[in-house]
Amino acid sequence: MADALAIETSALRKTYDGPPGMDALRGLDLRVPAGSIFGFLGRYGAGKTTTIKVLLGMTRPTSGRAQVFGLPCDASDASVSIRRRSGFVSDEKELYGSLTVEEMIGFTAGFFPRWRKDLEQRYLRSFDLPADRKVKALSRGTRTKLALLLAFCRGAELLVLDEPTSGLDPAMTEEVLQTLVSHVAQGGTTVFFSSHQIADVEQIADQVAIVDRGQAIVAGGLDDLRDQYRRVQMVFDADAPEAAFRTAGVKRVVRKGRTLTILTSGNADAIVSEAGALSPRSIDVNHVSLKEIFLETVAAED
Numbered sequence: 001m002a003d004a005l006a007i008e009t010s011a012l013r014k015t016y017d018g019p020p021g022m023d024a025l026r027g028l029d030l031r032v033p034a035g036s037i038f039g040f041l042g043r044y045g046a047g048k049t050t051t052i053k054v055l056l057g058m059t060r061p062t063s064g065r066a067q068v069f070g071l072p073c074d075a076s077d078a079s080v081s082i083r084r085r086s087g088f089v090s091d092e093k094e095l096y097g098s099l100t101v102e103e104m105i106g107f108t109a110g111f112f113p114r115w116r117k118d119l120e121q122r123y124l125r126s127f128d129l130p131a132d133r134k135v136k137a138l139s140r141g142t143r144t145k146l147a148l149l150l151a152f153c154r155g156a157e158l159l160v161l162d163e164p165t166s167g168l169d170p171a172m173t174e175e176v177l178q179t180l181v182s183h184v185a186q187g188g189t190t191v192f193f194s195s196h197q198i199a200d201v202e203q204i205a206d207q208v209a210i211v212d213r214g215q216a217i218v219a220g221g222l223d224d225l226r227d228q229y230r231r232v233q234m235v236f237d238a239d240a241p242e243a244a245f246r247t248a249g250v251k252r253v254v255r256k257g258r259t260l261t262i263l264t265s266g267n268a269d270a271i272v273s274e275a276g277a278l279s280p281r282s283i284d285v286n287h288v289s290l291k292e293i294f295l296e297t298v299a300a301e302d
Contacts, residue, residue: 006190007032012064024050026214039205040194047214048194087151091163097136114155123149141172202290230268234260234280263296
């Protein structure tokens with residue numbers, strides 16, 4: 001089904017023991033379409049890793065609902081099924097350092113009846129992985145490629161990637177991103193791609209959520225977000241006036257000297273019409289990038 005969801009959360013909360021303010025998730029709502037590359041974007045500490053832990057059954061939510069493949073993540077039997085059908089690559093690329101690449105692959109393959117030997121051979125070649133070298137002797141980038149191979153070849157319906165390009169040089173980052181796109185195109189796998197690297201997300205994602213302080217503050221198709229968001233900038237003869245706009249869609253208003261800047265998530269024409277009553281010298285309306293949407297919306301939460 002076109003509207004099938006690989007991941008869905010509703011009012012998801014996770015509170016850790018400690019002083020007030022230890023809410024890692026504060027009512028997180030997510031809808032991840034099956035077959036999409038979903039960019040989960042946020043600052044460090046925004047709640048991205050906690051979300052992944054809940055989805056994979058590594059921690060239980062305090063309240064709310066989380067489902068993967070329609071299965072409840074906080075039910076033991078369902079959680080086992082979710083992990084069997086998923087591949088996870090952590091930021092730390094946790095692998096057995098004393099094993100060789102070949103041994104690591106063989107060890108992992110033994111746990112997965114649907115292991116794809118054809119993909120194993122393909123990625124061994126394309127990633128140029130040294131089969132006889134010990135994992136602990138691999139560079140960070142090569143460990144990343146090995147971790148991706150292990151995730152790809154298990155026949156996973158869902159790949160969950162936590163900062164997969166962290167610490168990689170630009171050439172290695174490009175290789176990893178293009179491999180993800182190619183793998184999804186060939187197999188229809190869903191990718192849930194957690195990152196704070198805006199350019200990486202913008203390059204490959206078709207769906208995006210920006211999370212801050214445990215809540216999704218922006219979510220939708222990347223092309224739709226680019227179409228919806230605008231920056232309206234007005235310049236005045238004297239200092240910009242204080243203004244409160246009634247039109248829906250105003251996300252942030254910034255006064256600086258003679259300039260008044262409005263970030264909108266819709267109704268840009270109506271907002272421009274309303275702004276005209278302030279008698280600005282000029283009004284400019286421009287599209288904004290994902291980076292600008294991220295910086296403006298996250299700043300608005302501070």
